[in-house]
Amino acid sequence: MSLLEMKQITKEFPGVKALDGVTFDLSAGEFHSLVGENGAGKSTLMKTLSGVYPFGSYGGDIVVDGQVQQFKTVRDAENAGIAIIFQELSLVKELTVGENIFLGKEPARFGIINWAELYQKASKLLKDLHLAIDPRTPVGNLGIGQQQLVEIAKALSQKAKILVLDEPTAALTESEVETLFKILTDLKARGVGMIYISHKLDEVFAMSDRITVLRDGKTVGTSNASDLTKDKVISLMVGREVGDIFPKTAHEFGETVLEIKDLNAYDFDNPNKKLVKDVSFSVKKGEVVGIAGLMGAGRSELLMSIFGAWQGKSSGEVFVEGKKVEISSPADAIKNGIGFVTEDRKRFGLILEQTIMDNSTLAGLTQIVGNFLTNRAKETIAAKQVMSSLHVKANSPLTVAGTLSGGNQQKVVLGKWLLTNPKVLFLDEPTRGIDVGAKQEIYAEINKLAKTGLAIVMVSSELPEVLGLSDRILVLHEGKLTGEFTKTEATPEKVMVAATGESKVLV
Amino acid sequence: MSETVEKSGFKIETSSLRAYTMLGAMILIWLFFYWQTDGIFLTPRNLSNLMLQMSVTGILAVGMLMVILTGNIDLSIGSVLGLAGGVAAILLTNQGYGLLPSFAAAIAVAVVIGILHGFLTAYFNIPAFIVTLGGLLAWRGAIKGISQSETIPISDPTFKVIGQGNITPASGWVIAIIAIVFVLFLAYRHAQAQKTYGLGEANIGGEMLKTILPIGVIIGFIYVMNSSNGVPLPVLIFLVVALIGTFITNSTTFGRYLYAIGGNSDAARLSGIDTKVNILKVYALLGLLIGVAAIIFTARQGSAAPDAGVLKELDAIAACVIGGASLMGGRGTIFGACLGALIMASLDNGMSLLNVRDFMQELIKGSILVAAVGLDMIGKKS
Numbered sequence: 071m072s073l074l075e076m077k078q079i080t081k082e083f084p085g086v087k088a089l090d091g092v093t094f095d096l097s098a099g100e101f102h103s104l105v106g107e108n109g110a111g112k113s114t115l116m117k118t119l120s121g122v123y124p125f126g127s128y129g130g131d132i133v134v135d136g137q138v139q140q141f142k143t144v145r146d147a148e149n150a151g152i153a154i155i156f157q158e159l160s161l162v163k164e165l166t167v168g169e170n171i172f173l174g175k176e177p178a179r180f181g182i183i184n185w186a187e188l189y190q191k192a193s194k195l196l197k198d199l200h201l202a203i204d205p206r207t208p209v210g211n212l213g214i215g216q217q218q219l220v221e222i223a224k225a226l227s228q229k230a231k232i233l234v235l236d237e238p239t240a241a242l243t244e245s246e247v248e249t250l251f252k253i254l255t256d257l258k259a260r261g262v263g264m265i266y267i268s269h270k271l272d273e274v275f276a277m278s279d280r281i282t283v284l285r286d287g288k289t290v291g292t293s294n295a296s297d298l299t300k301d302k303v304i305s306l307m308v309g310r311e312v313g314d315i316f317p318k319t320a321h322e323f324g325e326t327v328l329e330i331k332d333l334n335a336y337d338f339d340n341p342n343k344k345l346v347k348d349v350s351f352s353v354k355k356g357e358v359v360g361i362a363g364l365m366g367a368g369r370s371e372l373l374m375s376i377f378g379a380w381q382g383k384s385s386g387e388v389f390v391e392g393k394k395v396e397i398s399s400p401a402d403a404i405k406n407g408i409g410f411v412t413e414d415r416k417r418f419g420l421i422l423e424q425t426i427m428d429n430s431t432l433a434g435l436t437q438i439v440g441n442f443l444t445n446r447a448k449e450t451i452a453a454k455q456v457m458s459s460l461h462v463k464a465n466s467p468l469t470v471a472g473t474l475s476g477g478n479q480q481k482v483v484l485g486k487w488l489l490t491n492p493k494v495l496f497l498d499e500p501t502r503g504i505d506v507g508a509k510q511e512i513y514a515e516i517n518k519l520a521k522t523g524l525a526i527v528m529v530s531s532e533l534p535e536v537l538g539l540s541d542r543i544l545v546l547h548e549g550k551l552t553g554e555f556t557k558t559e560a561t562p563e564k565v566m567v568a569a570t571g572e573s574k575v576l577v
Numbered sequence: 578m579s580e581t582v583e584k585s586g587f588k589i590e591t592s593s594l595r596a597y598t599m600l601g602a603m604i605l606i607w608l609f610f611y612w613q614t615d616g617i618f619l620t621p622r623n624l625s626n627l628m629l630q631m632s633v634t635g636i637l638a639v640g641m642l643m644v645i646l647t648g649n650i651d652l653s654i655g656s657v658l659g660l661a662g663g664v665a666a667i668l669l670t671n672q673g674y675g676l677l678p679s680f681a682a683a684i685a686v687a688v689v690i691g692i693l694h695g696f697l698t699a700y701f702n703i704p705a706f707i708v709t710l711g712g713l714l715a716w717r718g719a720i721k722g723i724s725q726s727e728t729i730p731i732s733d734p735t736f737k738v739i740g741q742g743n744i745t746p747a748s749g750w751v752i753a754i755i756a757i758v759f760v761l762f763l764a765y766r767h768a769q770a771q772k773t774y775g776l777g778e779a780n781i782g783g784e785m786l787k788t789i790l791p792i793g794v795i796i797g798f799i800y801v802m803n804s805s806n807g808v809p810l811p812v813l814i815f816l817v818v819a820l821i822g823t824f825i826t827n828s829t830t831f832g833r834y835l836y837a838i839g840g841n842s843d844a845a846r847l848s849g850i851d852t853k854v855n856i857l858k859v860y861a862l863l864g865l866l867i868g869v870a871a872i873i874f875t876a877r878q879g880s881a882a883p884d885a886g887v888l889k890e891l892d893a894i895a896a897c898v899i900g901g902a903s904l905m906g907g908r909g910t911i912f913g914a915c916l917g918a919l920i921m922a923s924l925d926n927g928m929s930l931l932n933v934r935d936f937m938q939e940l941i942k943g944s945i946l947v948a949a950v951g952l953d954m955i956g957k958k959s
Binding site: 377379399400401403404410412417418419420421422423424428432433435436439440441442443444445446447448450451486490 | 770771773774775827828829830831832833836837840841843844845846847848849850851907908
């Protein structure tokens with residue numbers, strides 16, 4: 071009998087079917103990897119398993135040890151023996167290792183914590199994992215790798231039978247990965263079932279008994295790892311027709327507008343860690359350059375650094391229309407004709423409680439009204455122009471941005487940058503979380519802008535989008551440029567191979 | 578698929594909504610006191626007194642509102658007010674400097690302190706709460722130090738006029754006429770702008786209709802003040818400050834940036850706004866207004882006491898919050914903050930007339946502050 075069975079799991083968000091009849095199973099002592107592109111539904115599937123999405127909000131059954139489960143909260147799932155270790159750690163940095171392991175479950179009587187018992191139990195757990203960590207150390211003093219292992223100790227303290235690891239090695243060094251794998255092998259021998267989510271196919275093949283591939287919210291297939299090859303898995307991951315939603319328009323290129331030389335960017339918290347490594351590229355008038363890569367490949371960091379908005383250290387040279395420019399703030403970038411439709415419009419793009427007008431004129435305000443005084447009439451005209459040219463569906467420029475749908479919000483952000491009259495426009499995940507209709511409108515707009523001579527650099531996690539829109543595709547892997555393809559050369563397989571860093575195919 | 582199109586075009590912004598509610602509340606408060614004091618509350622003499630009482634808090638609230646718009650706060654303004662007033666008094670009375678150098682020094686002290694607070698907040702990322710809490714203690718210490726904890730009297734009669742004088746009724750009417758012409762001019766320009774920028778026909782008649790209420794308020798105000806002793810000078814200064822504050826927040830790019838920084842500082846920064854410089858500027862501006870308020874305050878008291886301005890920061894913050902400002906930033910109006918200051922002053926004034934005991938006054942004022950924001954929260958949820 072399977073330890074875990076997920077049957078016909080379906081989960082819908084407004085306008086999107088994130089999971090569509092996914093089936094997945096896990097036996098005791100099995101190491102089962104879950105792979106797929108960004109947005110394939112891996113995380114959503116794990117969130118239904120862990121009770122983040124409560125019973126009733128999804129379709130299908132979750133069966134643990136033959137019993138259908140109805141998790142209402144994360145705690146319910148934990149009680150059923152399911153523990154998840156997310157990519158972003160969920161430890162409290164100020165508390166000690168022991169306190170973190172028993173957070174919310176402290177051995178206590180009448181609310182008074184028995185510290186001796188807590189630390190003794192914590193020591194034992196750490197020893198079982200062969201970890202030489204003092205349970206009294208504050209978690210913040212540990213490296214990321216050790217923190218990850220503490221997370222695992224925490225999961226085991228809850229007697230987890232099923233351990234879900236979401237990209238656990240993303241921040242680890244090689245030796246830390248080795249330690250982790252040793253521990254995982256050990257746990258496997260103890261009968262813990264493990265679901266392993268990773269983009270790193272080497273690791274997946276080294277550890278897995280079975281591999282399941284998800285694509286567009288559906289299970290593509292489950293096979294024994296020994297029956298598969300990396301190439302096969304990659305083709306299963308991307309095996310999808312690039313649909314007709316991408317208008318086939320030939321762009322005509324002009325002069326080089328933007329050139330980047332040897333750009334490096336460092337982590338803000340950890341100034342020794344490079345997130346972008348010696349990246350050089352250029353983009354011509356009227357050209358759309360797509361930047362592909364997996365999560366954490368350094369794509370947003372690259373754009374942020376060029377734009378003068380990266381909070382950490384960065385270095386490199388930027389040339390606009392052949393002239394070297396110094397950009398140390400977004401204001402400098404705007405002055406030099408660079409616009410940036412940032413990712414996560416609610417966090418970085420919009421002031422949600424302000425109107426369409428206030429939002430759309432924010433970046434280009436001084437260009438629209440001058441340096442000192444605002445002018446409602448001029449701003450109204452500018453906002454109306456944005457609304458009509460981008461088809462923003464709202465009653466008036468005074469509609470509050472927060473009440474708009476995702477697609478319309480995205481159009482307002484795009485409009486905001488068009489009002490700065492840019493020569494180069496950066497787009498970071500321009501269609502994330504918006505419905506298909508709005509996506510198509512944004513695609514059409516990107517093509518239209520390229521035709522008018524705007525140079526466009528687009529980061530997207532959706533491979534079909536990058537392939538469908540770009541004239542040239544750059545691929546980043548762990549901060550390095552690992553591939554460059556023209557539109558005709560690029561195939562999903564080639565891009566994915568470069569993005570997973572399987573081989574260097576720099577042209 | 579899930580397009581949210583607003584059904585009706587007309588929507589009152591939440592911050593002005595609270596201000597309107599507060600206007601209603603203030604009218605109720607006034608009627609209540611009118612009834613309880615047998616009409617004394619609404620006599621010209623008392624109304625003039627009420628306006629005089631609110632003017633210092635009002636000026637401070639205007640500056641505080643702009644700081645609050647950015648999502649910051651200033652807890653030190655009472656101490657800075659005491660220090661600036663003390664500096665003016667010492668220079669004038671003890672050192673024998675003239676009136677203007679003393680005033681200039683008071684304002685300079687407050688502005689420099691504002692710049693320092695803004696600098697530490699914006700460029701060193703020390704939370705404004707901490708920077709200005711430190712300021713609250715430190716600047717109070719400074720005034721006690723330089724005054725050796727003694728009250729410094731003001732003997733210069735011209736100084737006292739700023740706090741205690743009135744303008745003549747005739748000048749009051751001249752100001753009223755200027756104000757009315759200005760209101761009409763704004764309405765005309767607004768109508769013209771519609772046409773110039775192709776947003777519709779110039780509806781001059783309609784715009785003129787909208788000026789009836791403000792013109793009525795101007796005439797009524799001057800009439801009431803003239804029925805007493807004429808407009809008190811501090812009140813006139815407060816009104817000018819409020820007008821300039823409204824202009825800054827509504828009609829300048831700087832004002833727009835204040836709202837943007839408080840609304841979403843990441844989005845503001847990525848839109849090319851220098852959030853740090855703007856925070857520095859807004860603290861400097863608050864400093865300027867504290868300097869002005871300090872001069873009026875000292876002039877009204879006729880002396881500079883080492884404990885002058887204690888708790889003034891709380892009055893100013895309460896005025897902003899009652900008037901619809903959000904301490905998270907991005908929301909609030911000068912009109913609301915002034916209304917808040919007027920409500921606080923009305924409560925003080927009315928309860929004093931009724932001989933409500935001190936402790937009771939404080940209990941009531943505290944409850945009203947919390948209730949005002951509580952009602953707003955309930956209203957937002959439903």
